[in-house]
Amino acid sequence: MSRYPWRDTSEDIAGQSTSQWETPAGAQDKADKALQQANKYTDEKNQQFDDHIQNSVIHVTQADKDNWNSKASGNHTHPNATQTQAGFESPEDKKKLDGIAPGAEVNQNAFSKVNDVEALNKTDAITLKGGTGIIISTNKNSKEITFTANGEAIPGLHGSSHDHDGADPIPELVDIRNRLDTSDTDEITLQPGLQVINAQRDARFNLGSIKGKSEINGQGRIGIIGVENPYVTQISGNLLPPFYEWSLNSKANVIAPYELKLTPDAVNQNSGVEVTAMASKRYYFSLEHNGKIVVALKNKAGTELSRPYPYTSDQYGVIETTADTAFIQFTVSNNTIVAGTLTFSNPMLTLGTEPKPFVPREDSMLAFQTELHANPETGADPDQLFERNGQYFALRPWRKVVLDGSLGWTYHSAGTAFKRFQLDGFSGAVDSAYLTKYNGANLARVAWGTNTSASDQQAFQGVGRLIISISNTDSGWGDAYTPTPDEIKAYFNGWKMYEYGTKASATSVYNRTDGLNKGWTPITGDYTFGVNVIPSTFPANYSYTPYQLLYRLAKEDVEPVVSEDCLTLKEGDNVVQVGTGIVLREGIKPSHDPTYNAYNINAAPNSNVPASPLKSKASKLLNIYRDSGDDTNKWIFYVDGNSWGNQRAAAYAYNYSVNSAYSVTYIKLDKSPVVPISGVVAANEKAQLSDLTAGVAEALHGVSVLTQKKAEKDAPGWIAPTLLNGWSAYTDTSYAFKGYRKDSDGMVEVVGLVAGGALAVPIFNLPEGYRPVKNIRVLAAVSDGSVAIIDVNATTGRVMLVTGNPASGISLTMNFPTQ
Numbered sequence: 001m002s003r004y005p006w007r008d009t010s011e012d013i014a015g016q017s018t019s020q021w022e023t024p025a026g027a028q029d030k031a032d033k034a035l036q037q038a039n040k041y042t043d044e045k046n047q048q049f050d051d052h053i054q055n056s057v058i059h060v061t062q063a064d065k066d067n068w069n070s071k072a073s074g075n076h077t078h079p080n081a082t083q084t085q086a087g088f089e090s091p092e093d094k095k096k097l098d099g100i101a102p103g104a105e106v107n108q109n110a111f112s113k114v115n116d117v118e119a120l121n122k123t124d125a126i127t128l129k130g131g132t133g134i135i136i137s138t139n140k141n142s143k144e145i146t147f148t149a150n151g152e153a154i155p156g157l158h159g160s161s162h163d164h165d166g167a168d169p170i171p172e173l174v175d176i177r178n179r180l181d182t183s184d185t186d187e188i189t190l191q192p193g194l195q196v197i198n199a200q201r202d203a204r205f206n207l208g209s210i211k212g213k214s215e216i217n218g219q220g221r222i223g224i225i226g227v228e229n230p231y232v233t234q235i236s237g238n239l240l241p242p243f244y245e246w247s248l249n250s251k252a253n254v255i256a257p258y259e260l261k262l263t264p265d266a267v268n269q270n271s272g273v274e275v276t277a278m279a280s281k282r283y284y285f286s287l288e289h290n291g292k293i294v295v296a297l298k299n300k301a302g303t304e305l306s307r308p309y310p311y312t313s314d315q316y317g318v319i320e321t322t323a324d325t326a327f328i329q330f331t332v333s334n335n336t337i338v339a340g341t342l343t344f345s346n347p348m349l350t351l352g353t354e355p356k357p358f359v360p361r362e363d364s365m366l367a368f369q370t371e372l373h374a375n376p377e378t379g380a381d382p383d384q385l386f387e388r389n390g391q392y393f394a395l396r397p398w399r400k401v402v403l404d405g406s407l408g409w410t411y412h413s414a415g416t417a418f419k420r421f422q423l424d425g426f427s428g429a430v431d432s433a434y435l436t437k438y439n440g441a442n443l444a445r446v447a448w449g450t451n452t453s454a455s456d457q458q459a460f461q462g463v464g465r466l467i468i469s470i471s472n473t474d475s476g477w478g479d480a481y482t483p484t485p486d487e488i489k490a491y492f493n494g495w496k497m498y499e500y501g502t503k504a505s506a507t508s509v510y511n512r513t514d515g516l517n518k519g520w521t522p523i524t525g526d527y528t529f530g531v532n533v534i535p536s537t538f539p540a541n542y543s544y545t546p547y548q549l550l551y552r553l554a555k556e557d558v559e560p561v562v563s564e565d566c567l568t569l570k571e572g573d574n575v576v577q578v579g580t581g582i583v584l585r586e587g588i589k590p591s592h593d594p595t596y597n598a599y600n601i602n603a604a605p606n607s608n609v610p611a612s613p614l615k616s617k618a619s620k621l622l623n624i625y626r627d628s629g630d631d632t633n634k635w636i637f638y639v640d641g642n643s644w645g646n647q648r649a650a651a652y653a654y655n656y657s658v659n660s661a662y663s664v665t666y667i668k669l670d671k672s673p674v675v676p677i678s679g680v681v682a683a684n685e686k687a688q689l690s691d692l693t694a695g696v697a698e699a700l701h702g703v704s705v706l707t708q709k710k711a712e713k714d715a716p717g718w719i720a721p722t723l724l725n726g727w728s729a730y731t732d733t734s735y736a737f738k739g740y741r742k743d744s745d746g747m748v749e750v751v752g753l754v755a756g757g758a759l760a761v762p763i764f765n766l767p768e769g770y771r772p773v774k775n776i777r778v779l780a781a782v783s784d785g786s787v788a789i790i791d792v793n794a795t796t797g798r799v800m801l802v803t804g805n806p807a808s809g810i811s812l813t814m815n816f817p818t819q
Contacts, residue, residue, distance in 0.1 A: 081093075128145060130147070133149050134150070185681060186200070186681050187678070187679075188680065189677070190576055190578045190679070192578050192675065192676065193577065193674070194276055194575065194577050195576050195577075195578075196575055197234075197576045199569040199572065199574060199681060200571065201571045201683075203568070203681040204569075205366065205568070205679050205681055206387065206680050207677070207679045208680060210230050210368075211383070211384050211675055212373045212383035212398070213227050213373070213374050213673040214374050214434075215673055216436060216442060218673065219672055219673065221545075221670055222440040223436050223440065223545050223548040224373075224550045226400065227371065227673050228371045228581055228668075229369055229370065229582045229672075230367075230372070230578075230674075231366065231368065231578075231579055232577065233363060233567075234363060234364045234365070234570075235576075236363075236569075236574050236575070237362045237570075238348045239275055239349040239350065239575060241361055242254075242360065242361070243259070244257065245637060246260075247636075247637050248636050248637070251263050251269045254633075257360065258360060259344070260332065260343070260344045261343055262332070262341070262342040264342065265338060267334070268335060270294075270332070270333045274298070274327045274328070275328050275349065277297075277321050279321055280321060280322065280325075281320075281321050282318055282319070282351070283318070283349055284317075284318055284349070284355060284356070285316060285317060285319060286315060286346070286358070287332075287346065288315060288345045290343060291332060291337060292311045292337070293311075293331065293332055294311055294330075295309035296328070297319075297327070297328060298325070298327040299326050300324075304329070308320070311333065346358040351575065362570065364568045366563065366564075366567035367582045368392060369561065369563070371672075372675075373400055373550060374398065376434050382397075383395065383397060383398055392561040393558050393560055394561050395557075396557045397552060397553055397556050400548065401548070402549075403435075403492060403549055404547075405492040405493035405536075406489075406722060409422070409485070410488070411488065412467055415454070417471060417472050417473075418454065418469045418470060419470055419475065419477060419483075420468070420470075421467070421468055421470065422466065423466045426460070426463065426464060426551065427462075427463055428462045428552055429462050429552040430460065430461060430462035431462070433445065433466065433549055434549070434551070435468065435549050437456065437547050438524065438547060440545070443456050443457055443458040444458070445458060445459070447459070448460060452467060452468070455471035455474070456469065456470075456471065460551060462551075468547075472509050473508075475496065476491075476496040476497035476498050476510050477509060478511030481509075481510055481513070483497070489536075490535055490536075494522060494538045494542075495521065495523060495535050496520065496521055496522070497520055498520070498527075499511075500519025504519070517532075518532065519532050522539060522544065524542060525542050534725060536762045536765055536798070537765070540605050564585075564665075578676070580673065580674050581619070581671065581672055582622075582666070583614070583615070583616065583664075583667075583668060585625060585663040585664070586615060586663055587661065588601055588612065588663060589612065593609055593650070598656075599653070599656045600649070601649045602643060602644045602647065602649065602664070603642055603648050604642055604648075605644070607641065607642040609650075611644075614644060614645075616668040616669065616670060617645030617669040618643070618644065618646060618647055619669040620646065620647055620667045621649055621664060621665075622664075622666055622667065625662065626660045628663075631662075636650050638650065645668075646669060718738055718751075719740055720738070720739040721740070722764060724764055725757050725758060725761040725763070727755070727763045727806075728756050729752065729754060730753035730754060732809070737751075737753055742769070746818045748770050748817075749814075749815050750799075750812050750813060751812070753810060753811050753812070755783075755808060756806065756807070757801065757806050759801055759802070759804075761800065762799065763800060763801060763812070765797045765798055766792070766799065768797070769818060772792055772816040773816075773818070774794050775794050776791075777802065778790045780812065782809065784805055784808040786805060787804070788803055788804025789801075789804065790810070
């Protein structure tokens, strides 16, 4: 053990303990700590020293010294500032600046600009000067300027309004005043076919004139064809009709005019409508539906050209018609959907390519029941239809006559292989006649006073008589045979005579002198059908066009024309169609179809539907009337093989009244020349007011005319028919046959006795409108004291003796209601 014990003195450096020997570790530790504290001290001092050296603010740099050395001496001065040199502010400038108000601006001219007068400096002045009739006064105290119209010079005192009589007229007001003071109209010529007419405002179309035209065997028809029943229609807004005018499938049900529901149970149960379209035009259609639609283009012949939209779900689109497009066919369909309920609503078609809000179709029409002619060769001296005091008249230089068997034909003379016949009672210009026969052949004109020398010639005396020559092969009368008056009538009703029991032919004739075995066959037939009793009507299953005559009147005639409705153009675009062939309110007795308990109009003979044909084949049915009220929406329209023409209509029994009278307005299938229609429309408010006033006056006048017509109808004249088959008026003129007439209630009265005929042959025929509602038989008194039975056929109008003594006087006196 060491003599000197060691201890750690690292903590005893302050001499607080008794001194001892240190260990090496303790000494080293004390040295390390001392070095650490020394380094810390020197580092801090070095940083402070570096910061001091780098501080450029507390030290003067050489640049500072150079700057101080360049300064002026301490007693130097500065000059005042000028407009070109900086300097100190002078006391005067300071005072001036202190005198400027806050917000003050640089000095300006006296005023900027008044109209085209501009100030040049701050002292310029403008002078207000009174013009003609104007005084200017000023008040310096109140600083007011007053302008006064003194009324001593033009323009004078201020008017009571801002009209043209005032000092300050308003141009728009003056324009309105002028439009109300002076009537202004626009002349319009409506061309045949479809067109778009833009109207400045809603206005009635006032007819100027319609001129006649005549064609011989024109428009694919036989005979002399004039401008038959011209019309003009207008459609605005929507070009598509309501659904009840569409041809409907049996599974389709019209809920509202423009809403249809279809409950299909088979594919392609279609309903459709065909509308007239303009060629090379763009149309926009829209239709809300959950089914299928088809849009097709058709030409004039009805042949489909293309299908822009074939069985599509589209709700809208653009249709572009081609150069040969005449119709657009719209069809709503289920196509292959065979369950559920399909709805189609708000169909709409407009011109252009822009969509428009749905509106129903608005249309109007002006139609006439007349035929207008002119010289067939030159077109000279045309008939003219015009308006006067709200009534329509035709100025007629020409007269057309249908030469049928109802006229008073008589035998004139015979030539070689032909016979001449005459008809009297004309009042025309000599040698002015044009005449066609049943096959369209034109009878050659022979100057009056020169005898016809061959068949198919005519001579027209003008005031008096017409003579025509007929070949024996046409008539069936041989050289040795002279026809009776009734046989002549039969020929002009379309019958050729032949020897009954032999084979008729184009060249066969009847030449017997004993009067036996007389027969008649349709002249336009194939000679396989014949009758052995003089016929009075032509069979429905054959076609026959009677002889037709057109001649120049000796003196022009003016006669009233039946018209219907009024054409109104709407402000903006109107689709207008000018055509011919309209038939107004033709009476019809619908036929009953027991299979479906429905009633049909215009069903064709020999079809699958009970027949109810109109007088002419129909291209399009327009309106159906029940007791003069529009009943169209109760009928369903069909385009099928059962139609007499293109279209028929049917109504279920619950929509039909057996006690009502029905009539139809329709377009005939037969075509006739179409000519322009001229007229005027109101172009301002004055003209519109004049139209309205005239319309009221015309309506009142029309009421008075109707009242007069009704009075005339209540006391109708007697009609003396042609008696047939040897029947004639009874010899005692006190009881002789007088004829028939119809009163305003539709009751037909027949009065008088006839004698001399035979049983079971027509005595005469009642025309349409004078026939009974159904076939009737009447007990008739006979002059010999016996009783006879008279039969009246509701379909043909035939009046016939069923039983009784024809040699005695047979009373035809009877009354019955008409169809």
